[in-house]
Amino acid sequence: MALYIHNRDNWTDFTWDSKKVLLKLSETRHLQGKLLGRMESLGFDLQNEAILNTLTLEIVKSSEIEGEILETEQVRSSIARRLGIDIAGAIESERHIDGIVEMMLDATQRYDLPLTKERLFGWHSALFPTGWSNLFKITVADWRKDTKGSMQVVAGPLGKEKVHFEAPAAERIDYEMEKLLDWIENEIEVDPVLKAAIAHLWFVTIHPFEDGNGRITRAITEMILARSDNSVKRFYSMSAQIRVERKQYYGVLERTQKGNSEITEWILWFLACLQEAIKATYVVLQKVLQKAEFWKMHAATILNERQQKMINRLFNGFTGKLTTTKWGKICKCSQDTALRDIQDLIKKNILHKDPSGGRSTNYELVEMPATNN
Numbered sequence: 001m002a003l004y005i006h007n008r009d010n011w012t013d014f015t016w017d018s019k020k021v022l023l024k025l026s027e028t029r030h031l032q033g034k035l036l037g038r039m040e041s042l043g044f045d046l047q048n049e050a051i052l053n054t055l056t057l058e059i060v061k062s063s064e065i066e067g068e069i070l071e072t073e074q075v076r077s078s079i080a081r082r083l084g085i086d087i088a089g090a091i092e093s094e095r096h097i098d099g100i101v102e103m104m105l106d107a108t109q110r111y112d113l114p115l116t117k118e119r120l121f122g123w124h125s126a127l128f129p130t131g132w133s134n135l136f137k138i139t140v141a142d143w144r145k146d147t148k149g150s151m152q153v154v155a156g157p158l159g160k161e162k163v164h165f166e167a168p169a170a171e172r173i174d175y176e177m178e179k180l181l182d183w184i185e186n187e188i189e190v191d192p193v194l195k196a197a198i199a200h201l202w203f204v205t206i207h208p209f210e211d212g213n214g215r216i217t218r219a220i221t222e223m224i225l226a227r228s229d230n231s232v233k234r235f236y237s238m239s240a241q242i243r244v245e246r247k248q249y250y251g252v253l254e255r256t257q258k259g260n261s262e263i264t265e266w267i268l269w270f271l272a273c274l275q276e277a278i279k280a281t282y283v284v285l286q287k288v289l290q291k292a293e294f295w296k297m298h299a300a301t302i303l304n305e306r307q308q309k310m311i312n313r314l315f316n317g318f319t320g321k322l323t324t325t326k327w328g329k330i331c332k333c334s335q336d337t338a339l340r341d342i343q344d345l346i347k348k349n350i351l352h353k354d355p356s357g358g359r360s361t362n363y364e365l366v367e368m369p370a371t372n373n
Contacts, residue, residue: 005257006257016267020268025191031279046292050285059079059100059101077092083105108223111226143177151210177208199224218238240277287317
């Protein structure tokens with residue numbers, strides 16, 4: 001009996017319940033069109049702000065799924081530089097962050113270019129510019145070689161690890177990837193959103209690289225979703241929603257990879273996840289509109305550079321609680337200076353003390369009324 005889906009003959013002859021899938025696909029396409037219509041009604045600057053927020057979220061959360069925490073402001077600054085978007089308080093970004101950004105922008109801004117083996121190798125090089133993954137030297141810009149044994153997805157405490165999945169042998173990768181890339185570029189009867197779901201499962205099952213498969217899987221997904229939108233403008237983040245539903249994601253993947261090429265459960269989960277990603281965009285949009293309204297209201301308010309920088313950070317999504325210590329570290333100033341900056345913003349009704357309290361005093365933005373723009 002075949003243990004994994006890829007052990008079966010003709011394993012990529014996927015089947016699904018058309019009635020159930022088409023109903024869910026129709027709902028998803030409706031939400032997708034509604035969101036894109038709403039975003040197109042915004043001005044150019046607000047669109048750019050939304051795109052910048054979405055791409056930042058996509059890259060940060062895609063890495064977070066793999067256990068890597070990226071500095072959000074570095075990611076944001078790197079994206080802004082490459083898209084030619086002028087932002088206040090831009091900072092320098094590390095080489096590996098620039099590589100991750102370059103991969104995602106190539107996938108989404110050049111979505112109409114063919115996906116080839118060489119292009120995937122370029123993405124892999126961008127992910128691992130030094131040829132190392134943490135403390136391990138890896139094969140970069142080439143398929144994995146399995147020199148140390150089969151590629152396995154393993155989890156659990158040391159000595160009690162559980163093998164969740166074992167990928168196809170290295171000698172099969174060229175054939176399997178050639179088949180997948182041909183299908184992505186030449187299959188025209190499958191809806192692009194449905195194609196994104198199938199390609200995601202197909203690629204992550206082949207697991208062709210020694211490392212970085214998850215992030216490249218999600219980049220391919222975003223590329224095909226951009227094709228479904230026929231637009232370089234990204235307003236929703238699939239990775240952000242997968243991060244929220246990570247346990248369910250790995251669960252449905254494992255069940256499907258141990259199945260029999262009937263992938264209805266996977267497709268329905270993917271479409272439901274995409275729907276939630278689209279709905280979550282309205283929260284991001286509200287923040288974008290509130291930020292624009294804030295700066296419009298405070299156009300004449302005197303604020304120093306540190307205050308402007310921190311206010312933008314709070315609107316863009318600040319990690320944790322804002323304290324004088326964090327203010328000082330981020331703005332490279334003393335805690336006394338940080339406290340004076342904060343007290344000035346409290347007087348101007350921009351910040352207030354967090355009523356929940358805690359061991360150290362922290363602060364948050366005064367809530368603005370919801371905008372109906």
